Amino acid sequence: MSKVAVLGYGTIGSGVVEVLSMNAERIRKNAGQNVRLKYVLDVKDCTGTPAEKYIVHDIEEILKDDEVDIVVETMGGVRFAYPFVKQCLMAGKSVATSNKELVEKHGPELIRIAKEKGVDFLFEASCGGGIPVIRALVTAYTADEIEEISGILNGTTNYILTKMLNEGAAYEEVLAQAQEMGIAEQNPEADVEGFDPCRKIAILASVVYGKNVNFEDIYTEGITKISEKDIAYVKKLGASIKLIASFRHVGDRYYAMVSPFVVGPENPLYSVNDAYNAIFIHGNAVGDTMLYGSGAGMMQTASAVVADVVAIAAGRGETRLIDWSEDKLKVDGIESDRRSFLVRVSDDKVAEAKEIFCASEIVRVDGLEGEAGLVTGVMTEDEFEKRAVQTGIISRLRMR
Amino acid sequence: MSKVAVLGYGTIGSGVVEVLSMNAERIRKNAGQNVRLKYVLDVKDCTGTPAEKYIVHDIEEILKDDEVDIVVETMGGVRFAYPFVKQCLMAGKSVATSNKELVEKHGPELIRIAKEKGVDFLFEASCGGGIPVIRALVTAYTADEIEEISGILNGTTNYILTKMLNEGAAYEEVLAQAQEMGIAEQNPEADVEGFDPCRKIAILASVVYGKNVNFEDIYTEGITKISEKDIAYVKKLGASIKLIASFRHVGDRYYAMVSPFVVGPENPLYSVNDAYNAIFIHGNAVGDTMLYGSGAGMMQTASAVVADVVAIAAGRGETRLIDWSEDKLKVDGIESDRRSFLVRVSDDKVAEAKEIFCASEIVRVDGLEGEAGLVTGVMTEDEFEKRAVQTGIISRLRMR
Numbered sequence: 001m002s003k004v005a006v007l008g009y010g011t012i013g014s015g016v017v018e019v020l021s022m023n024a025e026r027i028r029k030n031a032g033q034n035v036r037l038k039y040v041l042d043v044k045d046c047t048g049t050p051a052e053k054y055i056v057h058d059i060e061e062i063l064k065d066d067e068v069d070i071v072v073e074t075m076g077g078v079r080f081a082y083p084f085v086k087q088c089l090m091a092g093k094s095v096a097t098s099n100k101e102l103v104e105k106h107g108p109e110l111i112r113i114a115k116e117k118g119v120d121f122l123f124e125a126s127c128g129g130g131i132p133v134i135r136a137l138v139t140a141y142t143a144d145e146i147e148e149i150s151g152i153l154n155g156t157t158n159y160i161l162t163k164m165l166n167e168g169a170a171y172e173e174v175l176a177q178a179q180e181m182g183i184a185e186q187n188p189e190a191d192v193e194g195f196d197p198c199r200k201i202a203i204l205a206s207v208v209y210g211k212n213v214n215f216e217d218i219y220t221e222g223i224t225k226i227s228e229k230d231i232a233y234v235k236k237l238g239a240s241i242k243l244i245a246s247f248r249h250v251g252d253r254y255y256a257m258v259s260p261f262v263v264g265p266e267n268p269l270y271s272v273n274d275a276y277n278a279i280f281i282h283g284n285a286v287g288d289t290m291l292y293g294s295g296a297g298m299m300q301t302a303s304a305v306v307a308d309v310v311a312i313a314a315g316r317g318e319t320r321l322i323d324w325s326e327d328k329l330k331v332d333g334i335e336s337d338r339r340s341f342l343v344r345v346s347d348d349k350v351a352e353a354k355e356i357f358c359a360s361e362i363v364r365v366d367g368l369e370g371e372a373g374l375v376t377g378v379m380t381e382d383e384f385e386k387r388a389v390q391t392g393i394i395s396r397l398r399m400r
Numbered sequence: 401m402s403k404v405a406v407l408g409y410g411t412i413g414s415g416v417v418e419v420l421s422m423n424a425e426r427i428r429k430n431a432g433q434n435v436r437l438k439y440v441l442d443v444k445d446c447t448g449t450p451a452e453k454y455i456v457h458d459i460e461e462i463l464k465d466d467e468v469d470i471v472v473e474t475m476g477g478v479r480f481a482y483p484f485v486k487q488c489l490m491a492g493k494s495v496a497t498s499n500k501e502l503v504e505k506h507g508p509e510l511i512r513i514a515k516e517k518g519v520d521f522l523f524e525a526s527c528g529g530g531i532p533v534i535r536a537l538v539t540a541y542t543a544d545e546i547e548e549i550s551g552i553l554n555g556t557t558n559y560i561l562t563k564m565l566n567e568g569a570a571y572e573e574v575l576a577q578a579q580e581m582g583i584a585e586q587n588p589e590a591d592v593e594g595f596d597p598c599r600k601i602a603i604l605a606s607v608v609y610g611k612n613v614n615f616e617d618i619y620t621e622g623i624t625k626i627s628e629k630d631i632a633y634v635k636k637l638g639a640s641i642k643l644i645a646s647f648r649h650v651g652d653r654y655y656a657m658v659s660p661f662v663v664g665p666e667n668p669l670y671s672v673n674d675a676y677n678a679i680f681i682h683g684n685a686v687g688d689t690m691l692y693g694s695g696a697g698m699m700q701t702a703s704a705v706v707a708d709v710v711a712i713a714a715g716r717g718e719t720r721l722i723d724w725s726e727d728k729l730k731v732d733g734i735e736s737d738r739r740s741f742l743v744r745v746s747d748d749k750v751a752e753a754k755e756i757f758c759a760s761e762i763v764r765v766d767g768l769e770g771e772a773g774l775v776t777g778v779m780t781e782d783e784f785e786k787r788a789v790q791t792g793i794i795s796r797l798r799m800r
Contacts, residue, residue: 019543019685029610029723030542124540130686132540139539139716140524140532142430143419143706210429268692271671285419285703286530286693292668293689303685306543314721316539321714323429 002313005039005062008075009051012098015302031313063091073097089113096308098125104199108326120319122308127200130300131293133279138321144283146208150246153197155275155295156184157223157243162273170228193222194258201245211329219334220258232365233373240270256331262399335382343374344394356387402713405439405462408475409451412498415702431713463491473497489513496708498525504599508726520719522708527600530700531693533679538721544683546608550646553597555675555695556584557623557643562673570628593622594658601645611729619734620658632765633773639664656731662799735782743774744794756787
């Protein structure tokens, strides 16, 4: 029998407690042994909850109990999570976590300690919620050179963009709604500025390419500057708009960015709507593939955490399959990336802009007078910036 | 170092040989050792191909060579594949196969032999080509009760249906085109009658539920009776049409069927077009998820076969995770399945049919005079059949 301690009884922690109980039989079968909750660490007493009889307030109780072989970390942040997880690994306990900040900041060190101690450090739930993307990258896409990973990795911003597109609503209005519904946080910066998907793509790329991708090295643009007017042009093009975190490997160079993109219906990410996430993976043999599912949500994320618990309890030793060294992976800037852009210009500049941007298409939207949208020719980011300054544009969106 | 023998140098076999060579370094890294081709078994000499210097014509040469620890079977059929694979397993060699007929007919026996011999029998490529669906089901969806697996599991029929919908073309015409392009076989029966996706869903369900699903027990309806007129109504509804192989677990009962379905834009399978495949998986914790990619193609399928080779060479022992016994899983009939239907009736019957079918919507298509489409209320298959006979209808499609 395997005994589990859950650190942090918030949304995901309570989901883990629920899944362990609800699906106990299926878990037992797949783990090859019973998996039982023994402790829940929280500052609160959690009276009246299913955690009540498991509550402890001191990590030492868990550390010193040799019966506990698996620790689930769902506290979030790094202030407590980092020392606690490290102590657990040092004490010979395996850890499964949903904490992307912890994994992004301390992943290579924690993986190294786990390997040294012969235990597991798994983090499926840190990226893409219930979507088994890390396990797939580590165990399934092993015969391919992965040339691109591009994901819709943040449910909050995808919900906001979907609403803006479908209802023509303004960003501030949809954000306020999302906050009311609990889909967006009261301080939404990590989501809407793109930092959350940036951390996640850094984790995924590190796992695939074996070296540490620093999320601060990745060009990151959020969705806060997108107006309902911009989106009206996207809609007119029959396209959609998605915040995409992208990592590409070309020759011996690596390119990464997080930015909103206009995506057409031929792109598999086009119809990933609302709070759903999806990760597009292109391999040199397998071609275009995509994994799709809920990127957040209590039970969905808990499902991924408990799948890690099952892997640990089954003794599959998956951590040894994860090659993520502390060496830094150099990520190139986006200056030489080539693409089309959707730009808005005032009417008096349409003719000039059409020429300067080698525009293939001029788009006009009913009700938006005095301006037009242009789909530019394919050019580098650098070239685009120069021409945009020269012409004077109202706004621009990148196209895929 | 691991040495590989490939049985059958057809499309997939030649893809495997190419991937082993093209991605040798990535394979070495993920397998933890070099993986080298040693033999290719084929009746032909394969002169002038990359297989030429590896060719043998007698399985005995492979069986008696102790250096060969991994055998790839890409011959197809069971006449030779079954005895050869069985002999290889008995000789203590692991096997990776792309052969769905072999897996569907002899899976439980070959898995049992592999386990007895302490070797692997893996078959990722038998379902969904390059999509890592079997590995995901066996290693990732382990904390969930899987309530539904529904897939577009056949690229040929998805290509035909996509073309019919987009171009308004007739079935026979699109089939002939597809045959010319090599997307459909000269004898297309296994695809267009739904037998191929039926075998695949039987394999997936067997892997998930641990017992043997007999594909003959699954209600199977192909796409041969779908006319361009039927599809005109689907298009008018803003929907799409997909051949879906579906397996559901409700309480202690199991339901399975293969049939064309009308799917709306809110369904993640809606935008899976052309020869792409996708598998929708619903778990009681993880909710709705989907895996998407090429369901066929030389390199895509080879990628999945070689991923199995990597798992074997890395000593991950994945076969012990596969619980697929020889006991039969009882599959219920579809009589009590509840859904809406899209029916076509002649004009003189619209009023009567509207009442009898509790139709929520009447659809008329320009150019189709003298008839109308009706979206029925939700009812069981049985109820629908009775009412359809009573009224007299032109055709019907199931809706999801």
